[in-house]
Amino acid sequence: MDHRLLLDARARVLADLAARGCATADAVSVLEEACSSRQWWAEQWPAGEVYVAGLVAQDVQDALLETVGRWPACTECDADEPVHSLYIHPDLGGPDPVWVCEESGEIAAALGYLAGQRR
Numbered sequence: 842m843d844h845r846l847l848l849d850a851r852a853r854v855l856a857d858l859a860a861r862g863c864a865t866a867d868a869v870s871v872l873e874e875a876c877s878s879r880q881w882w883a884e885q886w887p888a889g890e891v892y893v894a895g896l897v898a899q900d901v902q903d904a905l906l907e908t909v910g911r912w913p914a915c916t917e918c919d920a921d922e923p924v925h926s927l928y929i930h931p932d933l934g935g936p937d938p939v940w941v942c943e944e945s946g947e948i949a950a951a952l953g954y955l956a957g958q959r960r
């Protein structure tokens with residue numbers, strides 16, 4: 842597979858972790874792990890390349906939910922809404938993955954372009 846794809850996936854997820862103040866050493870090692878397992882996966886199935894970035898984001902989201910908690914939280918909805926998450930759309934991880942609010946279904950940002958926390 843094209844190595845740049847994986848570097849791009851890593852950079853985008855890292856940017857979104859940093860945007861929410863979640864780019865800790867632990868989170869970055871979770872990200873590294875997700876990248877290497879998805880690299881292996883994409884080498885087995887080259888047609889899956891377009892899904893890699895979104896899948897890496899989902900892997901990191903799942904892993905963080907078990908350790909540090911919800912990432913990324915939605916900041917698009919009213920501040921008096923209960924805290925809820927953004928999800929990768931399409932669910933398969935691509936192509937062109939975006940973060941979507943689980944409540945409103947609105948697109949918050951493309952993967953890699955999350956805004957900082959406003960609350």
Ligand SMILES: [Zn+2]
Nearest residue numbers: 915918942944
């Ligand atoms: Zn929302």
